[in-house]
Amino acid sequence: MSSLYAEHLSILMQRADAALAKAGFDHLLIASGVEKYQFLDDRPYPFKPNPHFRHWVPLQQHPHSWIAYTPGQRPVLVYHQPDDYWHVPPAPPEGAWVEHFDIRIIREPQEAAAHLPRGRAAIVGEADAALEGVVPNNPPVLLNALHYQRGFKTAYELDRMRRAQRRAVKGHRAAEAAFRAGGSEREIHRAYLEATGHSDLDLPYTNIIGLNQHAAVLHYQYQSPERPATPLSFLIDAGAEVDGYASDITRTYAMHEGAFADLIAAVDAEQQALCRRVRSGVDYRDLHLECHLRLGGVLRSAGIVDMDPGEMVAEGVTSAFFPHGLGHPIGLQVHDVAGRHDEEGNEIPRPAGHPYLRTTRPLAPGMVVTIEPGLYFIPLLLERLKAGPQAKHVDWAAIEALLPYGGIRIEDEVACTDGEPENLTREAFAQA
Template structure:
């Protein structure tokens, strides 16, 4: 860990929270990591992910029942859970220089660690407790600033990206060797050094037609007799910070691989436009125009770009948004906010777009155009759009390939953005 970078990170968070406490007339804020949740009528717990507002402060993966106390002008305090438990592994306080920035208070579950808190104290996180207030608007106030990342956070996401890229390269080799979706996923996990429960989101591994299912949730154990396409959307974590990467790999140099190359070129162009001051919605609109060009250039649709846009043809093949904020959550918070007060803005013409803000320096975003051959959407197009101009015979040839998505993680800058993903792939 870079100590000076972490010190600057803590100072930035303290300034943000001091501003929030002043705005809401508070003396302290308690951040709770959260507690275990159990499956219905079972003693087995769901995988735990700490509340992002608490995780943001620590340089390691935060566990359950941990509390942070933030007070203006004071060193932050962490209440560390002592577990008298012989069923599970011990839970020692992680060693390291990070401790210099904290007051550490070990506490058992029945300790009254909160007894000395000031009266004007707010709670952020799950399972609010009666000793602290839940303040309307406080969540939105602190969420808005999370979109702009500190150097410490950006470095964590760079490390998460590098681990995920190792997994993607291993997945590619497994696919080219004819492995099943499950085997491909296991190759990804091994190379990225994580278990499935540690992934920032369940990895998507779709071979052939499964690549047309946007959030394909299965892992087929059977090997395909004729593998054509692999779409893998999978990331890694670095103490809570996520990478979110998608690649589409093919086995043959054919008309579908030409489509992949065109989308890859378009994706890189879109990524290079992610600069401060740019309305993210305009990047989404540019992506739709780009899809229309690809459909026309590859003779999938004979209509002009303007005619396609008027009839919403690109949305048949690219039905989701161009991307989202990335950070402690894969779809990071505050994507629709336009101010600290929680005012939101959605794009009625793009209902699945998860980010509608104007980009600022050091935001981290994804750029992820796709082009899919989804039977349901194609059938709807034929039923609802007269004179759609699409070559249905060519589309039938493409259906066995499923679809394409290419996704990079981008650090917004004032001029040329930083493409964490391409840097990690070395391209």
């Protein structure tokens, strides 16, 4: 692991060298961030560090710390370790990575300023991280370059992401078992936390735990304590984190065999086919449109919509059942940066009629993206479809029978390579 991190840090310094030269700066300063307090209260919100800071060091709960990098010099970590008896202060930095940094311990946040170089410095952070003479300027040219390069994961990052997959899979297995035992959403969520060793505060994102109709809410944000009288279906979108790197996995289950279970199997087959298409040079926009065609085929085969799949896509019918994008980049952030921009920060447009697609970049080796097709029975969208000219092609009795099940989403993380794609999620399930 030490060698993987050393290689990772070397790549980050090379990228920083190029970005600094391009933007006309001599130093890169990165703030970890500051604790933010609730309005009219002395309780802080859960701290989430600047992802640029986490890119350099595997530290999570360390506000008021800084990284300073000057090309050709050893990077400096200004590490805030306060004298505190109200809370447990951070432990001294430890791990193989520390040997690569000049570490300076400070007790008060303002002491960091004395350890940060002046002059032409690119200072990356939120405005409230400012110190005397050190004010974040977030140069767009530099950020665009760094964000674009973050799309290409190092071997160290891929290792962390594989570990995050395995951690999440433990939770998914426990959650499925809790569903099949008749658990409530809250009970299923707690089973997930117990299996992964996470708390609500350190998950990479809020778990989506939807039973029955709640599976039709794309970002369902609650966990009901009530057990449904008749559990029919279960959608779980939940991840885990290792050293700042997130996983993002979705699965859908039916309690019993039948039309909905058959629909899950059909979506799963198309999802796996799409995962196999994550190859160098493929335009992700084309993959998204191919997904719509494949889902149109599922709708026709299931007898839900009697139209040619190409016509369904052209006339927006598939969007009533699949209203979101195929996926997104993932890494330090669940929805990682620069999914729709080139290295200069220019936007790569979405296909017309697909406003929620988060990725439009061509795929290349080192990129990791999610592939998450879905079919949902969302009353709001179905009412719009029913009011339009395509309504005559829809079997509304079939729709009525499927409404209580909510919907389906299946999501894997897939790494693009020079050859066959690596499905990080399926491999983690296979190893569980």
